Amino acid sequence: VTKVDPLNTSSSKAEPGAGSVLEVAVAGHAFCRLAVDEVPARRRRPGPVREGTDAIHPSLLRYSDEQTVAAVCSVFSGVKELGGDPKRFDDWGVVAAPRYQGRAGFAHNLRRFAAEGVWSVSPHLIPHFALHAEAGTISLALKSHGPNLGVGGGLHAAADGFLVAASWLASGTVPGVWLVLSGWAPELVLDPDGGPSSTAECQALAVAVVPVNLAPEQPRFRVLTGRARPQEIVCLELESLAASLEIPGTLAPRILVTDPSGSLCVELIPTPRPTAPSAFEDIRAHSPATSRTPPPHVLRSLSADRSKAVLDTTGDGA
Amino acid sequence: MIGNAESVWITGIGAATPVGCDVPSIDQNLLAGRSGVRAVRNFPIVDFPSQIAGQIDAIPCPPERDPAVFSGLPRLEQLAIWCAEAALRDAGWWERRQEARVGLILGLGAESMFLWEMDFQRGGTRVYDPAQDDVSTIENVRRDLGLSGPLLGLSAACASGNHALEIGRQWLRLGLVDVCVAGACEMGVTPVCLGTFGNLRALSRRNSDPAAASRPFDRGRDGFVLGEGGAAFVLERATDARERSAHAYAEISGCGSSSDAHHHVIPSPNPAPAISAVRRALADARMNPDQIDHINAHATSTPVGDAAEAAVLRVVLGDAADRIPISSTKSMTGHLLTAAGALEALACITTFRHQAIPPTINLDDPDVDLCLVAHEARPHAVRIAVSNSFGFGGSNTCLVLTAV
Numbered sequence: 001v002t003k004v005d006p007l008n009t010s011s012s013k014a015e016p017g018a019g020s021v022l023e024v025a026v027a028g029h030a031f032c033r034l035a036v037d038e039v040p041a042r043r044r045r046p047g048p049v050r051e052g053t054d055a056i057h058p059s060l061l062r063y064s065d066e067q068t069v070a071a072v073c074s075v076f077s078g079v080k081e082l083g084g085d086p087k088r089f090d091d092w093g094v095v096a097a098p099r100y101q102g103r104a105g106f107a108h109n110l111r112r113f114a115a116e117g118v119w120s121v122s123p124h125l126i127p128h129f130a131l132h133a134e135a136g137t138i139s140l141a142l143k144s145h146g147p148n149l150g151v152g153g154g155l156h157a158a159a160d161g162f163l164v165a166a167s168w169l170a171s172g173t174v175p176g177v178w179l180v181l182s183g184w185a186p187e188l189v190l191d192p193d194g195g196p197s198s199t200a201e202c203q204a205l206a207v208a209v210v211p212v213n214l215a216p217e218q219p220r221f222r223v224l225t226g227r228a229r230p231q232e233i234v235c236l237e238l239e240s241l242a243a244s245l246e247i248p249g250t251l252a253p254r255i256l257v258t259d260p261s262g263s264l265c266v267e268l269i270p271t272p273r274p275t276a277p278s279a280f281e282d283i284r285a286h287s288p289a290t291s292r293t294p295p296p297h298v299l300r301s302l303s304a305d306r307s308k309a310v311l312d313t314t315g316d317g318a
Numbered sequence: 319m320i321g322n323a324e325s326v327w328i329t330g331i332g333a334a335t336p337v338g339c340d341v342p343s344i345d346q347n348l349l350a351g352r353s354g355v356r357a358v359r360n361f362p363i364v365d366f367p368s369q370i371a372g373q374i375d376a377i378p379c380p381p382e383r384d385p386a387v388f389s390g391l392p393r394l395e396q397l398a399i400w401c402a403e404a405a406l407r408d409a410g411w412w413e414r415r416q417e418a419r420v421g422l423i424l425g426l427g428a429e430s431m432f433l434w435e436m437d438f439q440r441g442g443t444r445v446y447d448p449a450q451d452d453v454s455t456i457e458n459v460r461r462d463l464g465l466s467g468p469l470l471g472l473s474a475a476c477a478s479g480n481h482a483l484e485i486g487r488q489w490l491r492l493g494l495v496d497v498c499v500a501g502a503c504e505m506g507v508t509p510v511c512l513g514t515f516g517n518l519r520a521l522s523r524r525n526s527d528p529a530a531a532s533r534p535f536d537r538g539r540d541g542f543v544l545g546e547g548g549a550a551f552v553l554e555r556a557t558d559a560r561e562r563s564a565h566a567y568a569e570i571s572g573c574g575s576s577s578d579a580h581h582h583v584i585p586s587p588n589p590a591p592a593i594s595a596v597r598r599a600l601a602d603a604r605m606n607p608d609q610i611d612h613i614n615a616h617a618t619s620t621p622v623g624d625a626a627e628a629a630v631l632r633v634v635l636g637d638a639a640d641r642i643p644i645s646s647t648k649s650m651t652g653h654l655l656t657a658a659g660a661l662e663a664l665a666c667i668t669t670f671r672h673q674a675i676p677p678t679i680n681l682d683d684p685d686v687d688l689c690l691v692a693h694e695a696r697p698h699a700v701r702i703a704v705s706n707s708f709g710f711g712g713s714n715t716c717l718v719l720t721a722v
Binding site for chain 2: 020022094100101102103106109113114119122123124125126127128129132133136137143144147148149151152153154155160163167168170171173188189190192226260261263
């Protein structure tokens with residue numbers, strides 16, 4: 001992690017407008033998009049794991065929110081991109097930033113509670129729909145023992161995710177972080193019966209972030225805090241964020257997200273400065289920036305017949 | 319550049335809990351062994367498996383505010399504002415908060431669920447319509463308090479409070495903020511939340527005797543008792559706090575965290591991940607187990623969880639487990655879920671301030687071999703205290719606090 005302090009903010013007497021910068025490298029990434037009718041199959045088999053490694057238990061995602069299913073799919077694809085061995089990430093942290101997770105399942109439970117009383121409330125609401133659930137489930141799926149943390153939960157969750165991942169790496173808490181951003185596109189709006197009122201896809205972007213010195217030729221995220229940046233609110237959709245990581249090198253940083261207060265801004269630096277050879281060779285070899293093959297980690301298998309899509313809103317994984 | 323060894327102090331505290339809404343009252347009630355658990359009365363409860371909880375009647379309105387306006391805010395927002403503002407006032411930063419980059423980090427584990435449920439009960443449609451959720455609770459709190467630093471809402475379930483304090487310390491050391499308000503808040507005593515935990519069979523059903531229901535480490539336990547409340551702390555770099563002659567409650571000396579990777583809800587039968595979290599915290603604090611004066615256990619009053627933590631402590635502490643006084647203040651407060659770690663950090667500071675350890679009440683028949691403080695507070699010299707917090711999703715965290 002490179003920490004630069006262009007405005008001399010190390011002093012406690014810094015002006016309120018001062019800012020600080022953290023930089024981390026993107027070792028790899030994977031983007032998953034699931035149509036509603038694809039979710040049940042992915043619950044049972046969320047993704048590829050290298051032969052010889054432990055498969056996940058078939059019931060792991062049985063009660064999970066759709067965003068968690070997409071998140072685990074994206075991480076498994078990311079693991080495959082980075083060599084396929086989840087054990088390699090045993091001590092990595094997991095930071096998951098879902099956006100309005102659990103809305104459909106919770107709405108269903110509210111209606112059931114109103115109609116049938118307390119006995120109808122699913123016991124799975126907190127374990128599977130609360131903010132910690134996505135990060136905890138990813139940690140379970142990877143069988144990793146680094147810390148796991150859910151952040152944000154709302155419209156600007158992505159900014160929170162970048163900030164925590166960079167803070168953990170800059171502080172040496174973990175050697176790497178699976179940063180997973182998830183949400184619905186378009187945002188999931190429910191009709192009064194709790195069903196989706198429009199066609200929506202569940203999406204997740206998994207980004208493997210490491211200290212810059214471990215992947216010096218990779219794209220970087222730069223997290224800026226303070227009032228040094230323009231205060232316009234930027235919140236790219238997950239698909240656009242994923243696409244940004246596929247853009248060939250350019251020297252111009254691109255603002256990806258800001259928080260609503262304007263006190264935090266995340267930029268992508270597609271082409272890093274020339275540096276010494278990477279010590280992270282296998283990751284670099286599979287990175288999107290050096291790959292010339294079509295990105296296999298982009299899962300796109302949209303349903304041909306969306307009218308058959310049924311969203312599981314029971315909270316029981318039905 | 320700010321080095322990673324820079325000490326970070328707690329210089330202000332704000333809290334609202336089932337045993338009090340100011341620090342002196344909380345100290346007094348914890349040391350007196352008073353339970354804040356009672357029958358739930360604010361919604362119909364007759365069919366609920368568990369009908370008791372640690373509750374807050376009314377969240378106090380901070381000074382110089384219109385009580386009618388304040389009481390119109392969502393209760394979770396009221397709680398967060400009360401805790402954060404009280405902490406800033408206590409630290410002497412309230413009037414000067416716009417002179418510094420003040421960050422805000424709060425554990426808010428089920429914010430959306432709480433807001434959706436409250437709105438649904440009033441006939442609203444918020445749960446169906448994301449357009450009504452465009453501003454988060456923590457952003458509302460930041461705006462209300464007029465803070466200019468970065469903000470973060472987080473959750474590691476019941477381990478959230480320790481993560482908030484650790485990240486606050488990181489932000490100060492990295493120079494991202496000058497001052498950071500860190501803590502956690504939970505308003506979990508709602509019909510759906512009490513129902514879902516009840517149906518998970520996690521809650522005590524000792525409805526006829528609420529004060530005796532939360533029984534950590536006691537053979538007669540039958541589950542945890544839900545609680546609500548929160549605590550927030552003002553964190554500052556020690557050099558800055560010294561420079562302004564601030565009163566310091568404690569130093570955040572060490573933090574450690576890990577994941578079980580075992581089960582969504584059940585603690586791992588393999589104690590190694592939780593052991594590693596405690597050892598990392600001690601290593602971070604550059605301390606060995608012999609130096610610990612007190613441990614506030616996570617111990618929620620569930621058979622599996624209490625036994626798992628006891629096994630962890632036995633391994634980490636070795637022979638020191640026979641002499642280090644251990645207590646679970648959840649016996650009095652109930653389990654504040656997301657906010658548990660924050661309240662228990664406050665309970666550790668209580669031991670510094672009073673040189674006495676709050677008791678584990680209801681501990682009539684211990685079933686673990688630890689040095690437990692039962693029934694009554696124990697006078698004890700405490701300079702270093704450890705607080706464990708473990709959560710759903712397999713999160714393990716440990717915090718080491720040192721008296722300043």
